[in-house]
Amino acid sequence: xxxxxxxxxxxxxxxxxxxxxxxxxxxxxxxxxxxxxxxxxxxxxxxxxxxxxxxxxxxxxxxxxxxxxxxxxxxxxxxxxxxxxxxxxxxxxxxxxxxxxxxxxxxxxxxxxxxxxxxxxxxxxxxxxxxxxxxxxxxxxxxxxxxxxxxxxxxxxxxxxxxxxxxxxxxxxxxxxxxxxxxxxxxxxxxxxxxxxxxxxxxxxxxxxxxxxxxxxxx
Numbered sequence: 068x069x070x071x072x073x074x075x076x077x078x079x080x081x082x083x084x085x086x087x088x089x090x091x092x093x094x095x096x097x098x099x100x101x102x103x104x105x106x107x108x109x110x111x112x113x114x115x116x117x118x119x120x121x122x123x124x125x126x127x128x129x130x131x132x133x134x135x136x137x138x139x140x141x142x143x144x145x146x147x148x149x150x151x152x153x154x155x156x157x158x159x160x161x162x163x164x165x166x167x168x169x170x171x172x173x174x175x176x177x178x179x180x181x182x183x184x185x186x187x188x189x190x191x192x193x194x195x196x197x198x199x200x201x202x203x204x205x206x207x208x209x210x211x212x213x214x215x216x217x218x219x220x221x222x223x224x225x226x227x228x229x230x231x232x233x234x235x236x237x238x239x240x241x242x243x244x245x246x247x248x249x250x251x252x253x254x255x256x257x258x259x260x261x262x263x264x265x266x267x268x269x270x271x272x273x274x275x276x277x278x279x280x281x282x283x284x285x286x
Contacts, residue, residue, distance in 0.1 A: 097239045105213060106118055106247055118247070119230065121202075123137040125216065135217040135218045137216070139243065140191050141189055141241055142185040142192055143186055150231070154225060155168045157179055176206065178204065178219075179205060180203070
């Protein structure tokens with residue numbers, strides 16, 4: 068009986084460790100976002116990189132509360148929301164309201180189509196998850212290609228749906244202030260986040276912080 072209990076505890080420990088490491092195992096491929104170019108590229112070994120135009124924050128860069136800025140550095144996809152929702156589906160508090168908006172609907176600026184929720188892997192972007200930093204669709208497609216968001220990464224509905232289908236939980240997202248690297252540079256630069264980031268990522272909780280009650284406003 069004692070041996071059985073010990074074996075059961077060991078098995079439980081292994082399962083727990085596997086689950087806690089689930090989001091820390093980087094799958095093939097990576098997203099790189101250039102603030103200067105206002106572009107996002109998905110790179111994967113053996114596959115031609117796919118690039119989309121995006122919008123980062125019109126308030127600049129950073130991770131401070133209340134500044135509505137876009138964080139830099141290494142992040143990771145921890146939730147994907149909206150699978151199979153129609154293009155233009157309006158989300159409130161990450162739930163589809165049932166409404167569908169056409170691109171560039173006048174006077175409207177909600178989150179639409181898909182939500183890809185990020186968490187930071189470095190001290191410089193440690194608040195990203197609790198600030199609700201997403202890659203998401205926007206009806207304001209005419210603004211894509213220039214800074215226009217309130218901290219998130221905005222994409223056209225068709226583009227974010229395509230990206231959503233290609234990435235998985237755990238995919239690394241790197242946001243850089245400079246130009247996008249060349250395809251060759253991107254493929255040879257698939258490195259792990261720096262040590263301080265991995266220390267942060269290995270914290271015991273599945274998601275690193277409590278979501279701020281005011282973080283689901285316009286993004």
